[in-house]
Amino acid sequence: MMIKEVIAIILLVVGCFFFLAGTIGVLRFPDLFSRLHALTKADNLGLGFIAAGMAVYIASPLAALKIFFIWLFTLLASSTSCYLIARFQKEQEQSKNRKEQG
Amino acid sequence: METTSLLPLLIIISSIIPGVLILLLREEQVALRTFLNLFGAVAKVSLIGWVFAGYLRGEEYTFSYNLALDLTFSLRVDQLGLFFAALSSVLWLVTTLYAIGYLEGGQHRRRFFAFFSLCVTASTGIALSGNVVTFFIFYEFLTLSTYPLVVHRGTDKAVKAGRTYLWYTIGGGTVLFLGVVGLYVVAGPIYFGQTEIIANLISVYPTQLTILFFLMLVGLGVKAAIFPLHGWLPVSMVAPAPVSALLHAVAVVKAGAFGIVRLVYDVYGIGIAEQMNFLSVLAVFAAFTIIYGSLRALYQDDFKKRLAFSTVSQLSYIALGVAIPGVLTSTGAIVHLVHQGIMKITMFFTAGNIAETYGYYKISQLNGIGRRMPLTMGAFTIAAFGMIGLPPIAGFISKWYLGLGAVEAGSYWVVLVLLASSALNAAYFLPIVYRAWFCEPEHEVVPQLRSGRLETQALLLIPVVVTGILSLAAGVFAAMAGSPLSIAREIAEKLYLL
Amino acid sequence: MTELPISPYPALLVGLPILMATLSLFFRTRGEALVGLIGALLTTGLAIMAFVEVVQRGAVIHILGGWEPPLGILLRMDPLAAVFIGMTALVGVFISLYAWRYFRALETTTGGLPLFWPLWLFLWAGLNGLFLSNDLFNLFVTIEVIGICAVALAVLSGKSTALSAGLRYLLAAITGSMAYLFGVALIYGSTGTLDLGLLGQVLEPGTTTTFALLVITLGLMIKMAGFPFHFWLPPAHSSALAPVSALLSALVVKGAFYILLRLWMEVFGVSLTYAAGQFIGIAGAIAVIWGSWQAFMQTSLKLIVAHSSVAQLGYLLMVFPLLILAPGVTADSADWLSSAWTAGIYQVISHAFAKASFFLSAGIIIMALGHDRIESLRDLVGHMRITAMAIGIAGVSLIGLPPSGGFMAKWMLLKGIFLSGQWWWAPVVLAGSLLTAGYVFMLLRLAFAPAREKEPFRPVPKSLEVFALLLALGSFLIVFPADSLIQFLESSEVFGTGVESILKGGVHGNN
Amino acid sequence: MEIYQIYSLTSAILFVIGLGGVFAARHFIKKIIATIIMGGGVFLCFVSFAQRDALTFADPVPHALVITGIVVAVASAAFALALARRIYQLTGEESFTNDK
């Protein structure tokens, strides 16, 4: 009993740490790409840990499966949106450069 | 109980329907329009005659329709109303004939005749209305239907005059509205003749009823052109002659004067009005207006303007007659409603004839006109003498009764006012007569309008002759039963019997 | 409440227009217009049948889903609702006929506006729903339906001025309905019911109720363009297409007034105070003067008419102070109430007819000239006698000259003012009338001025003019059945309990 | 202090913020957002009262009302947004030129 809770708490704390790191990154990093990096990678990792912590805490296979799917979908969505934002930014920069040159 | 009858309503409708139909006609449909006009006019006169006969037999005609709550539309035939309705309808018939001739070939005749009919509807409605609300409804309707007539010519001047006319009358209407609503609130629905209602309430609400009286008086005074509310009348002279004739002889000004008569005699009652000193205020204003109007008339060179100021003056005879209590003065006031109407309409017809035939608008141009238009000027002369008060013409009768009544009531100053006014009347009418008959024309003139051997168009000539004869007849046969005087006398006697 | 007879009409009155609206979506321009028109005619017929039903059987109800309040929703068609529904139907059918012809005539230039019909039928359903509704939250849904439809119709022309005015209108409408809903939330929180009838019995005075009354009144005043919140109305009404302007000014603003009237009469009796009434009255009085003055200053016809709506709605607001007597003043009878009540109803009806006619006439003029500067009207009178007549008649009704519906309204209003002892409103009513006369005759005088050089002039279908004229005549004809109409209204239970609750409120106000 | 009271007080604050925003904000989008915030306040008010009366379950009526309300508010907001975008597209204006 105790062990389950301890593991859960450790996982949650780790998850929170990654979230914190990601947030600091978003606030502190200089340009869009590095901010995106912080936002998606660190946050997804943080979410993963929290999800794992929750799964351990609830300790039911069905719930764990649900939580896993939540994480999976979030992962999918955030990586896609990260990619799209990055691509948009790159295109913008390219067109800007082209304008400056031409 | 009184019997309900559709006859009063029919009298009203007999001119609404032609009016509306004419508005829907095309401008070119002259014959149909004329037919409708005359049909309406004749129908109205005969209906009123019918009702008159019935009334003399002692029948009662009332029509009422409850609009909402205590707001009742009520038409009722009484002697005073019938008297005024008869005047309106007869003069309407005459004026319609005149207008057909006068406006021949003019523009917008469709509109003119339509509103002309509506105007007379309002005027008979005022005459036959049985209570204050109905009176007010027709009073406002009159404002609306005369406005298009005033601005008929469409010139800037006409439109401007229309604006003045409207501000005065709508403003007056608003004040009257306030008074009427107030009266309803204080006294409930009042039918004409129910003077006992106010008599019972006067001790309870003296202030309110005094304020209401003067509110209504101001509202009515606008149309009756009592100084200082007369400003619209001379200005609206820009309208065509038949309009001026009808406005000043019958419709608008008489509505105001008639309203004052109703207000004093049939709403508040003479007793109360005298007791509360309403009448002395009215008398002062009326007397002042009589003198003021005459003085202003002296200085007008424009023929119609002089007539207009004369109207301002003459109308206040009625107000003055109402303001001096007594059978004789009341008779004088009521009969003057008719007499002034007939005489003044004659004068306006004359002015119109001269303007149409020779294009003269100024008095200074009238030298020798009498020889070229003997009939017209003859009629004018009769009317002018009547206005001055020479016997045996209509005007004399009214003045005589007013004077007698004043003496009887002990108001000798009124006699002085009457005398002064007569002198002034003479001062501004006699020069016209003199110029017309005894001065040589300054140069040869060719009439613009002439039909056959007549001095002007038949349709212009006949009405003026008819009204001229009427004004003489009203005076000469005053003593006969059925004459305006005898009827007025009956009305006045009834008032004081109550 | 539930012993009232059950009738299917209330449900049909809401359902049928929506059914026809959705049906019309399936057709292209002309077919859509035809389906729309048929829908409008059917709805009118239904409304008349429902009206007759109420006349015969008294108030009827429809228990939606069979669930009685407080859990369910009740539709109630009492004489008051019947009169409003009847008015909507009468004005609506003329506007529909006009619109049908109008859009046919516009087809060549703008290709018709296919969305008019579904939106208008939705609007109609919304209005019927509003008049029938007996549930606070359902009222919110219906005013939202009305609001969205109204704005969507207002921007149909697609012009940027219309869009901008429309957005302003929409934001005002949303703000108004949210304020209303806030009040509803508080009332639900304190009573646990939304049914008007039950609320009238259980609502207790207190801070919450007073505040709810405040926000609800404010919200509805925004919706009906009451004085400080009138800013959205003139641009929105003047920039819309003619039939739409007519609908907006004749019917849509009246919806909010209807709710306000019902809530004050039926629900909030307990927390009404003399001061509350006076505040609304002051707003109304300022609206009357300000709106009329603004109308007087305008140079284009539609703007005049739109500003005039602000003033005319001000008269409606001036009914409210009359419902509550001053502290210390006692009345032995409810005479003054029936005057004030009648004044409100007649102002609503006559304004609906007159204003609709005015806007339809303005549409005709714009169609003929391409603009509506009033100076150009003089050139038109010769060609468009009927339109000139319509404007004249509608204008006379607006001024309140006898024997129009407007006259009846002003008469009753003044009478109520005197009877309730609040004489200070009288000068406002009269000044408003004079100003109205000012701008109406500013238009009418042009009818008599001689035409100047001819501007390019497009012929307009005669039937359009006739519809405008008929509406204008309607504002006069409504006077004739006034007595029976008032008796009919007084048989309404709303009126009965309304009087009671107001009298109660008056007592409360005195304490 | 009950939990629901925190939210009902918040609801009043949100409503006022939204109300102020509707009047004070200039940009169309912000005005629209302000109306939604107002709506949020009102809905919060409803639901907080629902929680107050919870027996076996919270009062379902306010919940249902709020769902209806949200959908209605969103429909209006979408319409307002369409208007705002169209105005911008036609005239380039982002706010009402003559502030009321």
Place this chain on the structure above:
Amino acid sequence: MSILIDILLAILGVYLAMQSLLASRLSQSVFLFFAFGLALALAWVRLGAVDVAITEAAIAAGFLGVLFLDALRDFSPRDTEEQQNLTTVQNSLSRKESKSLLLPRLALVLGLGLFLLIALEAVWKIPEGGGLTAAAETLLPESGVEHPVTAVLLNFRAYDTWLEIGVILLGLLAVFAVGGIQIYRKPIAAADDPLMRQVILFFTPVLFLFGAFLLYIGKSGPGGAFQAGVLWGAIGILLHFGGIPVYSWVPRWLGHLLLTLGLVFFLLLGFLFMAAGDNLFEYPPAYAGLLILIVETLAAISIAAALTAIFANLNQMKKEQPNDTAQK
């Protein structure tokens, strides 16, 4: 402990609302609004209103947020100066032209402050108890469903819900009215990105399944037509993003049928039972559950179609040529 969360959440909500109105950049404003919506959704969960939370997250935050985001592309992203004025009153003090605005603003702030105080007082004074919980609980077995919110939405107050479905359709019609855009015009090809496309194609069945689940579960738990409709609508929106304009494939009549299906069927069903002698929307208790499920399904389809169409229309607004009134 738990009250602390509520207080924090309340403060967060107020803060986000304030900030989204005061933010100087429009994009900030919109993102903060997103966050506000989510905070509100959390508040609903805290208050036990899971249905509302889903609706809020899906429609108010999700759908509306997407619309706002989409609008961001349109409006110029530059800082709006006026907005900065508003944030700092000092700023406006120093400016001459803003001086005239100071007084009204002050009046506004004072007025709102006063209003807020009264509002707080009014809310505080709300008496205890008095909801309709008990009534709903008694009648729940007759409603045909087990979840009280669904029972209220689709049975007790079905009329409101029906009108609300109408409002969504109306919102679409209104959006059409604004642009005058023909309903199913072929959209301008969206970004043809292979990754995005694949992701969208992956999500489509998931969303559909989840929507269907919500629809079905609505009978006994949080969920129902609106939530499902929004999710299905999200499919359409996503497909639109992925360059797959589903609505341009369906013919006009079918599109209209989908849009009006929910509304019309709901009404016709109501009329049917009304003709049978009952009131509008009165279902026989035995079939109520089934009928409600059918109505909900159709309503969800209509809502999805309407939301997709609203989004597609708004999305295309920018690409229009200016000055093209597009009234065809």
